[in-house]
Amino acid sequence: MTQTPVRHTRSTCPYCGVGCGVIIESHDGHITGVRGDPEHPANFGRLCTKGSTLHLTASAPLMAHTRLLQPMRRQRRDQPPQAIGWDAALDDAASRFGDIIDRHGPDAVGFYISGQLLTEDYYVFNKLAKGLIGTNNIDTNSRLCMSSAVAGYKLTLGADAPPNCYDDIDHADLIFIVGANPAWAHPILFRRIEDAKRANPRLRIIVADPRRTETAELADLYLPLLPGTDVALFHGMLHVLMWEQLIDAAFIAAHTQGFEALRQRVLDFPPKDAARICGLEVSALIEAARWFGQARAALSLYCQGLNQSSSGTAKNAALINLHLATGHIGRPGAGPFSLTGQPNAMGGREVGGMANLLSAHRDLANPEHRAEVARLWGVPDVPATPGKTAVEMFEAAARGEIKALWIACTNPAQSMPDQATVRTALARCEFIVVQEAFATTATCAHADLLLPAATWGEKEGSVTNSERRISRVRAAVAPPGEARADWRIVVDFARRLEARWGMRRRGAAATLFPYDGPEAIWNEHRESTRGRDLDITGLSYARLEAEGPQHWPCPQGQPPRARLYEDRRFATPDGRARFADVPYTPVAEPRDARYPFSLTTGRLRDQWHGMSRTGLLGRLFGHVSEPAVQLNPQDMARRGLQDGDLVHLTSRRGSIVLPVQGSEQVGLSQAFLAMHWGEEFLSGASSTGERLAGVNALTTSAYCPSSKQPELKHTAVKVLKAELPWTLLAAAWLPVGQAQRAIADLRALMPRFAYATCVPFGREPSERGVLGVLLRAAAYEPLDDEALAQIEHRLGLASAEVLRYVDRRRGQRRTMRLVPDGHGNTRLEAFLLAGDTRAQAWVRALLQDEVPAQAYGRALLAPGGKPPASLSPRSRQVCTCLNVTESDIVATLAHCQGSAEERLVRLQAERRCGTQCGSCMPELRRLVRASLQVA
Numbered sequence: 001m002t003q004t005p006v007r008h009t010r011s012t013c014p015y016c017g018v019g020c021g022v023i024i025e026s027h028d029g030h031i032t033g034v035r036g037d038p039e040h041p042a043n044f045g046r047l048c049t050k051g052s053t054l055h056l057t058a059s060a061p062l063m064a065h066t067r068l069l070q071p072m073r074r075q076r077r078d079q080p081p082q083a084i085g086w087d088a089a090l091d092d093a094a095s096r097f098g099d100i101i102d103r104h105g106p107d108a109v110g111f112y113i114s115g116q117l118l119t120e121d122y123y124v125f126n127k128l129a130k131g132l133i134g135t136n137n138i139d140t141n142s143r144l145c146m147s148s149a150v151a152g153y154k155l156t157l158g159a160d161a162p163p164n165c166y167d168d169i170d171h172a173d174l175i176f177i178v179g180a181n182p183a184w185a186h187p188i189l190f191r192r193i194e195d196a197k198r199a200n201p202r203l204r205i206i207v208a209d210p211r212r213t214e215t216a217e218l219a220d221l222y223l224p225l226l227p228g229t230d231v232a233l234f235h236g237m238l239h240v241l242m243w244e245q246l247i248d249a250a251f252i253a254a255h256t257q258g259f260e261a262l263r264q265r266v267l268d269f270p271p272k273d274a275a276r277i278c279g280l281e282v283s284a285l286i287e288a289a290r291w292f293g294q295a296r297a298a299l300s301l302y303c304q305g306l307n308q309s310s311s312g313t314a315k316n317a318a319l320i321n322l323h324l325a326t327g328h329i330g331r332p333g334a335g336p337f338s339l340t341g342q343p344n345a346m347g348g349r350e351v352g353g354m355a356n357l358l359s360a361h362r363d364l365a366n367p368e369h370r371a372e373v374a375r376l377w378g379v380p381d382v383p384a385t386p387g388k389t390a391v392e393m394f395e396a397a398a399r400g401e402i403k404a405l406w407i408a409c410t411n412p413a414q415s416m417p418d419q420a421t422v423r424t425a426l427a428r429c430e431f432i433v434v435q436e437a438f439a440t441t442a443t444c445a446h447a448d449l450l451l452p453a454a455t456w457g458e459k460e461g462s463v464t465n466s467e468r469r470i471s472r473v474r475a476a477v478a479p480p481g482e483a484r485a486d487w488r489i490v491v492d493f494a495r496r497l498e499a500r501w502g503m504r505r506r507g508a509a510a511t512l513f514p515y516d517g518p519e520a521i522w523n524e525h526r527e528s529t530r531g532r533d534l535d536i537t538g539l540s541y542a543r544l545e546a547e548g549p550q551h552w553p554c555p556q557g558q559p560p561r562a563r564l565y566e567d568r569r570f571a572t573p574d575g576r577a578r579f580a581d582v583p584y585t586p587v588a589e590p591r592d593a594r595y596p597f598s599l600t601t602g603r604l605r606d607q608w609h610g611m612s613r614t615g616l617l618g619r620l621f622g623h624v625s626e627p628a629v630q631l632n633p634q635d636m637a638r639r640g641l642q643d644g645d646l647v648h649l650t651s652r653r654g655s656i657v658l659p660v661q662g663s664e665q666v667g668l669s670q671a672f673l674a675m676h677w678g679e680e681f682l683s684g685a686s687s688t689g690e691r692l693a694g695v696n697a698l699t700t701s702a703y704c705p706s707s708k709q710p711e712l713k714h715t716a717v718k719v720l721k722a723e724l725p726w727t728l729l730a731a732a733w734l735p736v737g738q739a740q741r742a743i744a745d746l747r748a749l750m751p752r753f754a755y756a757t758c759v760p761f762g763r764e765p766s767e768r769g770v771l772g773v774l775l776r777a778a779a780y781e782p783l784d785d786e787a788l789a790q791i792e793h794r795l796g797l798a799s800a801e802v803l804r805y806v807d808r809r810r811g812q813r814r815t816m817r818l819v820p821d822g823h824g825n826t827r828l829e830a831f832l833l834a835g836d837t838r839a840q841a842w843v844r845a846l847l848q849d850e851v852p853a854q855a856y857g858r859a860l861l862a863p864g865g866k867p868p869a870s871l872s873p874r875s876r877q878v879c880t881c882l883n884v885t886e887s888d889i890v891a892t893l894a895h896c897q898g899s900a901e902e903r904l905v906r907l908q909a910e911r912r913c914g915t916q917c918g919s920c921m922p923e924l925r926r927l928v929r930a931s932l933q934v935a
Contacts, residue, residue, distance in 0.1 A: 017340025019465025048187035065740035069481025094496035114409035115342030118461030136387025152316025158571030171333030174295035179305020214922035228587035236274020246293025248327035297333030317580035330565035355387030397425035413442035414678030588702035595716035618762035622877030654697035657755035724778035732830030782811030838865030845873035879913035
């Protein structure tokens with residue numbers, strides 16, 4: 001019998017803005033593997049931990065229980081959705097949206113979309129809102145990500161165009177990384193920085209970050225500035241540059257304007273004062289300025305630490321001021337390079353998929369730009385009324401002004417700040433459509449209509465990465481179930497609105513949506529760029545197929561341009577860059593006596609955004625297995641806190657309960673919590689029944705007045721020990737499909753506790769075809785028997801052969817399921833500890849490490865925390881690819897001799913950690929340095 005050959009499809013990773021090329025392996029209509037594309041210029045074959053596991057998130061058992069596979073409709077919000085057909089779903093959507101628009105006007109609806117959509121999807125959403133419906137209420141989660149970078153570039157250089165390319169890393173002799181942690185957030189780009197450092201010993205790296213991240217471990221100079229003080233740092237550095245005559249006066253005179261006003265401002269930021277504001281040593285600030293000014297080519301890399309701020313535009317512009325003052329722009333290795341957070345935040349900006357933009361970087365506020373787009377689309381006009389940006393849109397919905405929301409490919413019930421307002425908005429809206437691939441996101445629970453969308457490996461189109469390089473996205477398999485491409489859903493909905501209203505409503509002569517595929521949409525987008533700063537009229541799908549990913553601009557008849565402003569002419573009317581005379585403004589919500597900690601947020605190495613995809617894989621929880629807020633050990637000691645203690649983390653908007661963890665990476669009076677932990681993974685309820693859900697129950701919706709980007713990076717909080725006397729820990733190995741059902745059911749029970757987290761664990765694919773499920777919880781009082789029985793049932797602990805001990809008077813319960821492993825041993829397959837969880841460390845290790853359990857006998861049911869035999873739980877996983885733990889690494893390094901590099905080589909030879917994707921390399925180097933200190 002002839003076997004079907006494995007198919008190989010070139011596409012693009014759907015995670016960060018590096019835009020790595022991937023080769024998808026598929027067989028018989030199923031994705032079976034993924035590897036890095038060695039010919040893609042963004043990654044040359046490398047992939048990080050997230051990208052290298054993409055195929056596992058597309059496995060059939062996971063999709064069957066996590067994907068949205070058919071349209072679903074709720075008759076009432078408190079009822080489960082019921083399956084309906086596509087025609088009925090889209091008819092309903094057009095009827096409900098049409099009625100609301102007819103009754104209340106087009107601005108009564110809003111569209112909240114995503115930087116993870118493809119450019120073609122973005123384009124038709126933008127045209128639907130502004131061209132057909134006639135509202136500018138369309139914004140994107142890129143507003144939470146990159147809008148300050150957009151505003152900063154436009155304010156100084158005249159256009160939203162990062163001037164650099166990845167090759168500049170190889171040409172720089174100074175790299176200034178500020179407000180970014182590329183070691184974890186952009187790992188493949190960080191591999192390139194490591195390569196550049198290795199190839200050029202003269203390359204200096206400065207890292208400015210409140211937290212001593214893994215990126216800072218590579219730095220020659222680390223600046224632990226206080227949260228929100230970036231503008232003071234940049235002004236202080238410019239003061240030094242001027243005082244020591246390290247500015248490029250000729251460049252300033254010939255190619256810029258506005259320097260004199262800025263010079264007067266930075267005179268008020270001498271190094272001593274700037275360093276005091278920033279919490280830095282004066283000598284460190286001066287050294288950073290000198291290195292920047294003396295460099296042959298200085299490259300800045302920055303991301304959310306600058307962008308997610310109430311003064312985000314000022315931070316971006318103040319950093320760009322340093323480049324303009326020194327002439328470090330428009331040549332190899334030099335320039336201000338904003339790192340995009342999402343895979344296609346750049347593409348969304350290109351097609352105008354934001355409330356203040358129009359196609360091809362046109363400004364909505366510009367009447368000529370609106371007229372140009374109206375002519376292109378064949379409508380009388382584009383509405384002039386400013387649209388609501390992300391925060392404004394949900395605030396308007398909470399007030400009842402926006403009555404219908406269409407949410408696509410994003411999860412605002414997890415990712416938006418000030419979740420209390422977001423939940424009010426979702427509850428008050430008359431009609432909510434969620435267009436989504438995964439049924440497990442928190443936002444899906446608020447939808448009246450759920451529309452199943454295709455996702456990675458199933459879609460055709462294009463994306464643009466951080467370096468302005470357009471890559472093709474290709475489908476390896478058909479979408480599962482009834483899922484459809486996002487652009488197709490939008491077009492089918494739009495045509496129904498056209499039929500409802502007739503073309504007279506917007507004055508169009510024919511359908512505005514004549515597309516038969518994504519290429520037709522892309523071609524229209526291409527035409528909109530003609531003569532603009534991002535002109536791509538020289539590109540086509542055929543050229544991208546033949547020549548691979550290409551930079552913009554690429555006008556017809558000209559080659560693509562990798563680096564901008566090499567001619568020293570900027571995208572302003574007179575061709576001169578503008579110095580931005582921006583003030584230093586403290587954070588919107590400073591610390592005080594009631595809220596004495598500065599909470600910052602950031603990414604984990606192995607997780608992505610709200611974890612709707614990465615959170616399906618147990619192996620990606622090996623590095624950080626559960627949520628925790630990190631504090632400096634001195635702050636913990638002063639408050640009598642130990643690692644693992646539960647604390648109330650409280651801001652002016654809300655409170656959550658979670659474990660605390662000591663970390664030397666975190667400064668005094670600071671706290672750190674990863675951005676990923678939403679209600680899907682971290683939940684609970686207060687003693688009064690109020691829902692406590694995820695990190696964004698705490699964050700503020702204060703935003704930058706220019707970019708409208710919220711200050712997600714900083715919140716003033718207090719930390720108080722939580723007195724929750726009753727605790728629970730339960731875990732089980734279950735078949736993958738059953739595990740996913742159990743996770744969904746257990747998450748529905750999480751609000752029964754004051755604190756609860758539910759996560760998968762384990763390696764995929766397991767030889768036994770199982771996935772681990774872990775539930776940890778705490779409460780003021782013991783949970784009732786019925787609820788505990790529900791948990792046991794979901795974890796396979798309800799059968800007659802399980803061992804059980806119950807002490808109702810003390811609120812204690814221990815349940816164990818032991819099974820033969822076929823090799824003469826007994827294995828712990830599932831357990832529940834309630835009331836007395838002192839034994840959790842060794843019992844959990846017994847299960848997760850699959851240690852033979854027969855020696856532990858009655859101890860499994862006995863109270864207390866000591867095992868009857870020696871059992872050392874595995875330590876934290878460092879290398880995800882090869883499952884190498886920190887204790888493995890420390891033990892190996894104890895026998896290594898020689899320099900740091902020699903020890904690293906020996907470690908990799910013995911353990912092979914860091915030899916696959918390389919994401920663990922920063923931590924390996926840190927552990928190697930620690931071993932040198934011990935020696």
